[in-house]
Amino acid sequence: MTLNHPRSLANRCNALKSTGPRSVAGKRASSQNSRKHGLNSAPDFESSSEYRALVELIAEEGFSAFACADIASGLLNYRRVMDAYYDTYTSPEPVDEFLRDVNVRASNPIFSELLSPSGSEPQDVREMAAFFASMQRQERRKGGPVSRRSSDTHKLIRYQRNGIARLSRAVRQG
Amino acid sequence: MSVDHKVSSLLPLLSSPRLLPDESEAEFQSGLKSLLSELDNPSPLAVALISQLNESLWWIRRHTVDKELLLHEAMARLLSKAGSYSETYDNRKVSEALERYLDGSADKDEAEWIDEILTESKLTLSDLRVRAFKDAAKHIKMVDDLIHRQHQTMRHLQRSIDSIDYKSRLLKRMDLELQALESKQSVKGVLSLDVEPS
DSSP: OTTHHHHHHHHHHHHHHOOOOOSHHHHHHHTTTTOOOSTTSOOOOTTSHHHHHHHHHHHTTTOOHHHHHHHHHHHHHHHHHHHHHHHHHHSOOOOOHHHHHOOTGGGHHHHHHHHGGGTOOHHHHHHHHHHHHHHHHHHHHHOSHHHHHHHHHHTTHHHHHHHHHHHHHHHHHO | OOHHHHHHHHGGGSOOOOOOTTSOHHHHHHHHHHHHHHSSSOOHHHHHHHHHHHHHHHHHHHHHHHHHHHHHHHHHHHHHTOSOTTOOOOHHHHHHHHHHHHHTOOOHHHHHHHHHHHHHTTOOHHHHHHHHHHHTHHHHHHHHHHHHHHHHHHHHHHHHHHHHHHHHHHHHHHHHHHHHHHHHHHHHHHHHHHSOOO
16 A cells, blocks of 8 residues: 555646646547446445335345345346436437538638637638537537437446346345 | 236336337337246246346347437438538438438438439449448447347346246245155154054
8 A cells, every 4th residue: 555655646746737638529528527327326225215125025035134135236226227228328418410510611711700800810710620620520420319329328338237247146146 | 926916016116117208118018928927926026037137128129220220320421421512411301311211101202302312422222221331330339239238138137037936946845845744744743642652
């Protein structure tokens, strides 16, 4: 532990120098940081009435008290994962149709008009168009609603894998 | 205890699988019932596990439909880019028209319009499909992963159900053996009591 301490301090000092994401892709990715499914938080099943009722019902099937607790929390955890799976599947990030379909090159006169009050240079217009084009590439790469919901749901695979493994182990060892 | 009673004892304590607005609840329930009928006198826990298994089957169905939809999405994307550089087609309009065209429900104008774009882009429908498959390969692979995950989940659930079934059969057999032993013991006891000391 003492050996790791200077390294962790150095990491923290370096992190303070960070100015956050710089690229457009990085900024767009970090703007989605607050969109969470909540599966990383530790659940408190033991205090719920459903858990206690489940434990009682499972105990009637001849499982030990320890196994009943394990199976009940495994079942509740699996349902939590599958509820998040459904929510993620049904509410993917919406498609920005304007950004996806707009012809960026044809929009150059609009950019120069937008920038003209501030006395823009042709370089500024080019930079703005390039920025817009990179945002458009990002948007197009994500695809349509079906592609989005598939890639969003794909992120939950590991939670489902862990959830079912935990439940199955509890039942088979019970 | 009837199967219906077992369903109503444990399942209400768990959140129930939700359906999409265009899906049939009756079809979902009939799938569950047919799975339940495969087991001989399932316990409430087995019923809960079978319900999860039915949900996994449902997810496989959804993801399989998604694979086709992904192809349609990519086909529409390719077609909408088929116009001249300054005037690409409206993606949404192409997508909706193509969906109806592939369904066979497109009207004459729409069908002609899609044929026109295909001709303009020098593609046949099968060429477009091949290109779309290449274009959407990454997402199709993701959906394949999701389907594979559901298969794995079903395997876990089947093993769990088997172990419950085996356990209950084992308990029943032990009960019977115990009863047999007890009855033998009691017969012996009666016999030994019957013997009068000489």
